[in-house]
Amino acid sequence: MNSSKKAVVLVSGGLDSTTVLALAREQGYECYSLSFDYGQRHRAELFAAERVSKTLGDVEHKVVRLNLDSIGGSALTDENIAVPEEASEGIPVTYVPARNTVFLSIALGWAEVLGAQDIFIGVNAVDYSGYPDCRPAFIDAFQQLANVATQVGVEGGRYEIHTPLMDLGKDDIVKLGARLGVDYSQTVSCYQATDDGLACGVCDACRLRREGFVNAGLEDVTRYAN
Template sequence: MSKPRAVILLSGGLDSATVLAIARSQGFDCYALSFDYGQRHKAELDACRRIASDLGAVEHRVLSIGLGEFGGSALTDLDLAVPDKQEPGIPITYVPARNTVFLSLALGYAEVIGAWDIFIGVNAVDYSGYPDCRPAFIKAFEQMANVATKAAVEGEEQLHVRAPLMDLSKADIIRMGARLGVDYGLTVSCYQADEAGRACGICDSCRLRAEGFRAARIADPTPYQKKNTKS
């Protein structure tokens, strides 16, 4: 019998790489989907390609969409600085409606290839305060997906949006990924990595990543820029 198919949202960071490994370990044929959405750097897209190949994705697609044309985020507007410390509330690195758009396109992809599962690496423990990384959002999107698609309305199955990292700490995620054979040296998490994929060491994403490796007691393979090496 053929394996069930799943669409995996792959950003190039350690969370999405871990989710791809989880989906593979659960017996899914994995179809990875990444986005060139106008982000500050393309190093994460190079990371996506490396991860998809290393973890055996059946297919990996990169879609170009114009979220950067709207701006409104330090990740898509070069006039806005990426903060070097954690901010109260929802930070300027939040990209308006990003996960809603990403999941919508993943839903279309899933319907075409006959997949009933979409995996996303959102996390409500060690996360940056984004509203589209919360359980209520994932639940609401799944409910919408099951009334908005031909596959769900006419089919005998329900679509599932799976967020297996939702309740895990960053250290727990890293430990799980290490057990599943994830090479975190292939990943890029930094909000302002250079063209070679080297991390700044000071943004919120770098902080969470570094703290996660320390707490997991696993060597951090992250390459850092010389001018901003971590302390």
């Protein structure tokens, strides 16, 4: 492996980001996985992120603490807002305001320190629940920002934000992960998972995940509470 081929990979502990980490590793990158303790209610994902990062062989796993719960505005950070258990139209209440903008900004800073010019994130424009910061337009805009807001960009380098899952359905993502040997039983996608990582089976994240396994014709290895 080329030791100079470094990448920062955003890893939440869920199905998508774990698949992205496995893919970046297959492509020969030395992966530095980055997770965020941002005040999310489903904190089991942090333990899942640590598990999958170790299993897939990253160089380092860093957890950055933020307090997005202090501003609220999302069912994922405010316990007074119920997590919806039915599909909703428009932007759902599980959208966390500016989350991916903040996450990518910190990933960019770490990449600059590491001397890495590649950042991977598992955003998806097909099964993305309507989040505005999962669209190609957002990624393109952030990549432009990255290349004018950093020393690397000013000195002629170039950052690339990799979104390998952008145009894939959840079933295609599951198939890709299966080919890469991902153990999805280690991942947690549920918006209201128990402390032990058991999924509710009814939230939007659980619904999309389950449909992915079904449509891929693969066993759903998710651990459900019921």
